[in-house]
Amino acid sequence: MLxxxxxxxxWVSRYMERADFLARIIQATQRLVGLPTExxxxxxxxxxxxxxxxxxxxxxEGFRDSGRPVDEANVVEYxxxxxxxxxxxRNCIANARSNARSxxxxxxxxMWESINGAWFELARFEQAKSMGGRLxxxxxTRFLDFVQQASCDFDGRAYRTMLRNDAxxxxxxxxxxxxxxxxxxxxxxxxxxxxxxxxxxGGSLDYFQWTAILRAVSALTAYHWVYRQSIKxxxxxxxxxxxxxxxxxxxxxxxxxxxxxxxxxxAYGRQGSAQHHARAVYERLQxxxxxxxxxxxxxxxxxxxxxxxxxxxEIISGQYLDLSGVPQGA
Amino acid sequence: MAAERRFFDEMxxxxxxxxxxYERIARWLAEQPKDFFATRRGHAELMFRRIGITFNVxxxxxxxxxxxxxxxIPRVIQRSEWRKLEDGLVQRVKALNTFLADIYGxxxxxxxxxxxxxxxxxNPAFLKNMVGVAAPHDIRxxxxxxxxxxxxxxxxxxxxxxxxxxxxxSYMLExxxxxxxxxxxxFADHRVAPVENYPEALLATLRSVDPTGSGHPTVAxxxxxxxxxAYYEHSFLADKLGVExxxxxxxxxxxxxxxxxxxxxxxxxxxIYRRIDDAFLDPEMFNSESMLxxxxxxxxxxxxxxxIANGIGTGAADDKAIYTYMPDIVRFYFGEELKLKNxxxxxxxxxxxxxxxxxxxxxxxxxxxxxxGGYGMLVGPHATxxxxxxxxxxxxxxxxxxxAQPTLSLSTCPTYFDSGVASRHVDLRPxxxxxxxxxxxxxxxxxxxxxxxxxxxxNSSQGGGTKDTWxxxxxxxxxxxxxxxPATHPVDPGTYAGGASGSASGLAVGLTR
Numbered sequence: 001m002l003x004x005x006x007x008x009x010x011w012v013s014r015y016m017e018r019a020d021f022l023a024r025i026i027q028a029t030q031r032l033v034g035l036p037t038e039x040x041x042x043x044x045x046x047x048x049x050x051x052x053x054x055x056x057x058x059x060x061e062g063f064r065d066s067g068r069p070v071d072e073a074n075v076v077e078y079x080x081x082x083x084x085x086x087x088x089x090r091n092c093i094a095n096a097r098s099n100a101r102s103x104x105x106x107x108x109x110x111m112w113e114s115i116n117g118a119w120f121e122l123a124r125f126e127q128a129k130s131m132g133g134r135l136x137x138x139x140x141t142r143f144l145d146f147v148q149q150a151s152c153d154f155d156g157r158a159y160r161t162m163l164r165n166d167a168x169x170x171x172x173x174x175x176x177x178x179x180x181x182x183x184x185x186x187x188x189x190x191x192x193x194x195x196x197x198x199x200x201x202g203g204s205l206d207y208f209q210w211t212a213i214l215r216a217v218s219a220l221t222a223y224h225w226v227y228r229q230s231i232k233x234x235x236x237x238x239x240x241x242x243x244x245x246x247x248x249x250x251x252x253x254x255x256x257x258x259x260x261x262x263x264x265x266x267a268y269g270r271q272g273s274a275q276h277h278a279r280a281v282y283e284r285l286q287x288x289x290x291x292x293x294x295x296x297x298x299x300x301x302x303x304x305x306x307x308x309x310x311x312x313x314e315i316i317s318g319q320y321l322d323l324s325g326v327p328q329g330a
Numbered sequence: 331m332a333a334e335r336r337f338f339d340e341m342x343x344x345x346x347x348x349x350x351x352y353e354r355i356a357r358w359l360a361e362q363p364k365d366f367f368a369t370r371r372g373h374a375e376l377m378f379r380r381i382g383i384t385f386n387v388x389x390x391x392x393x394x395x396x397x398x399x400x401x402x403i404p405r406v407i408q409r410s411e412w413r414k415l416e417d418g419l420v421q422r423v424k425a426l427n428t429f430l431a432d433i434y435g436x437x438x439x440x441x442x443x444x445x446x447x448x449x450x451x452x453n454p455a456f457l458k459n460m461v462g463v464a465a466p467h468d469i470r471x472x473x474x475x476x477x478x479x480x481x482x483x484x485x486x487x488x489x490x491x492x493x494x495x496x497x498x499x500s501y502m503l504e505x506x507x508x509x510x511x512x513x514x515x516x517f518a519d520h521r522v523a524p525v526e527n528y529p530e531a532l533l534a535t536l537r538s539v540d541p542t543g544s545g546h547p548t549v550a551x552x553x554x555x556x557x558x559x560a561y562y563e564h565s566f567l568a569d570k571l572g573v574e575x576x577x578x579x580x581x582x583x584x585x586x587x588x589x590x591x592x593x594x595x596x597x598x599x600x601x602i603y604r605r606i607d608d609a610f611l612d613p614e615m616f617n618s619e620s621m622l623x624x625x626x627x628x629x630x631x632x633x634x635x636x637x638i639a640n641g642i643g644t645g646a647a648d649d650k651a652i653y654t655y656m657p658d659i660v661r662f663y664f665g666e667e668l669k670l671k672n673x674x675x676x677x678x679x680x681x682x683x684x685x686x687x688x689x690x691x692x693x694x695x696x697x698x699x700x701x702x703g704g705y706g707m708l709v710g711p712h713a714t715x716x717x718x719x720x721x722x723x724x725x726x727x728x729x730x731x732x733x734a735q736p737t738l739s740l741s742t743c744p745t746y747f748d749s750g751v752a753s754r755h756v757d758l759r760p761x762x763x764x765x766x767x768x769x770x771x772x773x774x775x776x777x778x779x780x781x782x783x784x785x786x787x788x789n790s791s792q793g794g795g796t797k798d799t800w801x802x803x804x805x806x807x808x809x810x811x812x813x814x815x816p817a818t819h820p821v822d823p824g825t826y827a828g829g830a831s832g833s834a835s836g837l838a839v840g841l842t843r
Contacts, residue, residue: 002580003591102556104565105575113380120379166593268594320593 005106006170007321008099012107012115013158013174015096020151021182021216022057022079022089023144028215029053032208033072050075056189059085077134080143081126089147093122096154108161111154118150166267169260173316176260180253180309183240186216188302194233210236217248237298238290250305254282257312264320272319274312281308338482339753340405340743351406351802354519359403359744359751367402367746370512374400377508399795400505401745402512405756405777406800409523415478415486415760416771418670420819421660423474423762423769426493426647428663430470433646434461444662445655452730453652454700455494455645457608459615463632463642466541467766470641473532473603474762475499475776478670480741487671487738488656489757493648494640495605498776499761500563501796503528503570506774509798523773523801529570531763531770536571536601538765539637547600547637549573550590552581554606554622564605571603578606583626586633601637602627608642650733651677651699673738679730687734688725691718694734695786696725709786711737740786743797745779755780757788758799768818773801 033049050070054060059078062085068074080089097119104112125143129135135143155175162168187194193209210231214220219239226243227235243249257278265271293301338344341352348356378397407415432439433450440447450456475496477489506525510517533549540547553564555577568575580590581599589596604611610620612628630636646652652659654675657668676683676694687694691710698706708721725732742753760775777797778788788794 001593002574002576003593004577004580005574006593098556101561101565103575105568117380170593264593 001106001166003321005103006166007317008103009106009167010170010174010316010321012096012099012103013171014178015092015099016115016151016154017175017178018087018182019089019092019096019147021179022087022092023147023151024218025053025056025186025216026076026079027141027144028212030072030076031215032212035208052189053079056185057087058185059087062086073134076140080140081129090122090126093118093147093150106167108157110157110161114150114154114157118146118154121146121150166264169263169267170320172260173257176253176256177309177313177316179248180250180257181306183217183248183250183253184302184306184309186213187237187240188299188306191298191302194237194298206233207231213240219246219248222246234290234294237293241293241301242285242288242290251282251285254278254285258282261316272315274315274319277308277312277315281305281312337739337753337755338480338741340480340741340756343483350804351408355404355406355516355744358516358519367751368748371400371402371746374402374508374512377511378504398501399781400508401779401795401797402509403744403746403751404509404516404798404800405743405758405779406802407758408804409801410804412523412773412801415670416773418486418488418668419476419760419762419771420769421664421666421669422476422488422491422656423471423764425656425660425663426471426474426491426644427469427764429652429659430493430641430644430647431465431468432663434463434465434470434643437461439659439662442662444658445652449651449655450646453646453649455608455643455649457643457646460643464634465641466634466637467539469539469764469766470644471647472535472539472639472641472764474764475759476670476762478758478760479738480758481739482741485671487673488653489673489738490650491648491653491656492759493644495607496759496761497560497563497605498759498778499528500566502761502772502774502776502799504566505776505796505798520800521803525772525774528761528772529567531772532567532603533571533573534767535763535765535770536603536637536639538767539639540600541634541637542600544600548598549601549603550576550581550599552576552578552602552604552606552624554578554610558605560605567603573603578620578622578624581624581627583624583630586626586629586635588624588627588630588636599636601639603639608645611638611642645700649699650675650697651679651730654733673735676734678725678732678734683734684725684729687732688722690734691722693737695737696721696732696734699731699733709737712785737786743777743779745781745795745797752783754783755786755788756797768820770818774799 029049050072051060054063054070054075057079063070063075063078066078066082066084068078078085078088082088083091085091093115097115100107100112100115107115125135125139125146128139158168158171162171190209190213193206194213210233211220213236214223214231217240223231223236223239226239226245229235239246239249241250244252244255246252258275261275261278262271265275336345341348341356343349375397378400429439433456439445440450451458471493473496475492475498477492478486479489480486502525536549537547549571550573551564551568551571553561553568553575555561558564565575574580574590576590576599582589582591582596584596588599588602590599606622609616610622612623612625613620614625615628616623627636627638628642631638631642653672654677656672660666660668676687678684678687678696687696691708692713694710696708696710708717710718713721740755740757743756744751745754756777756779758775758777761772763770763772777799779795779797780786780788781793781795785793
């Protein structure tokens, strides 16, 4: 397939996945800051929670440049609607649609309708917003729900309707690389509340922090099914890093990444550094245990992973998607 | 309704009596409850939005993607009428191809004095450096869109030939899809010729001009990109054809061969259906500023390694000045009379005609020889005195750039509005395909309708709408056989008899099959 087409498919998936993550993390945080302060010492200082959301979504610097004070209204506005924030939910949907539009041939009609429909719906929200400056609270909730729905809808349509060929494999790679990045980022921002020493026997005030993390990656129910016990911070880390049955865990993402890169390698009759690099990351995860991760330092582990993951994105781009040079094997 | 003048109406003819082709439509219009059309139109609009069939309007920041209004009352043509049209279209497109093969080849028609040399050479769309460059299989106009108007029960006129990159075929196809969904009841009553095999026919045409002769050409559709006004159509067609939709940056020329950049490396391309104008095609040869084109693609074309559809320099055949010579062109090559009439045209480059035009501006339509899209034209009867005077000044400055035609009494067609059904002027753009395997006319086309009361301008960029166009079997005639592809009309075997002899025998310059 055309390198540019593969590149766009890859990014459509990434943007839709990212939009979903942003919507979830905003909602989870709203819940958290809505609690009385005694339930969460962390939220004593105004803005703290919203600071970490900005960090986790990679928007902290851009937000600082805007010069606005960190508070719920400003951060949500920036993350959800700001045109100047390259990764705002609205830009994710707009970019996904623009990418999709440039390669409509490669998407199924169902996928295009989903993304195009989402774009028109977004326009409706923006219009409502332009009347009053900001969305009313209930409209905002509807908006965040809509984003998650749109993302699921797109993903489901891709799964149900795409031919199982390289176009599908590149779209899946986009999903899992973005998802691994999102999961790792929220762990990176919240690692301090997951360290074992923060546990207080008999329940912790950090409980709500942990559930917020789980909610942000839609893993709260999954946690209970997997562990069947009260929420322990190291188990939250275990679930999100090493549990293969958890679809957002880092290891599950890499299981898929390796699988789809192998499919591409087989179809094209040759492997490259993308396959090698992905397999190396996957093997490291497979050989890890929660104990070992904590011993080596959760923070260091996660930081290392984020770097490895974004490196993989670059390698895939160089190997398959880059237009500037002559692709491999020409 | 048009006020002072009576126009031929597609449904009621010269007046009163419903024409046969429209009998059931008239009944349908009369029988539906009041809110029926509004509801159905709402459905149709929603469908168009969902599939994203939009066009971009240049210089319109707020609505960069617009829907072309779709009218749910179809435009109907009887098969017996269509046959005549089809005949004329085939003749016309053969003439365009023969003319181009000639002026980029031996130039017999110029040497015979039938078309003046300066007429050809002063046309900016004529590319001098392409003279002597053979097009694969000597076909240049693979896809033609011929704009036709009707003035009465018998007469169709060609308004304009489009031999460059005619657009609109996606509307022909999508209008039908939407129409079948919003008015299935109406289809149950009619035998409508299908148009859905157009992509199949187009692919066959494109594959037939494969320069490699391998039998397995790689075809690609070249688009300027998603900001082009017809981008939707480009992606739509690529999808239906099952070919890659490429942009200039996806292609690279190496060793006079065109390749596309794929995830598996470079892949050779044999046939390019391009929707980029000549001027932007190859920055090496034409506009060096062009970011849309492919450097070196013309080298590959000259070397015969790639077929480009439509060919290069086809604008030399479809401008409004050459149009006026069509009767002579057809007579010269085929020894036939033009089957589809031309509109009487005054060439302002001729002093007498120019004087006449300037004297009669209030009754004429004046067009730029190279204008398109309804821009740069004056509709005399509808213009103000100031507009006419400033246009007259333009004509005096550069008379050769203008032609003028009488304001035709374009036929009208019933069209739905919130206030009810009203008559609006329509035209018709059928699409004609030419490959080595013959000429195909798809039974249908794009009907454009001027939505403003009394207006004659149907262009979508100027507020025109579209209608589904039906070619229906005549009720008293046996239904036609339906083949997989529209029937082809063989390209006449060329008995090249030498241009100047005035021989009446078929003269098909260079069309070898």
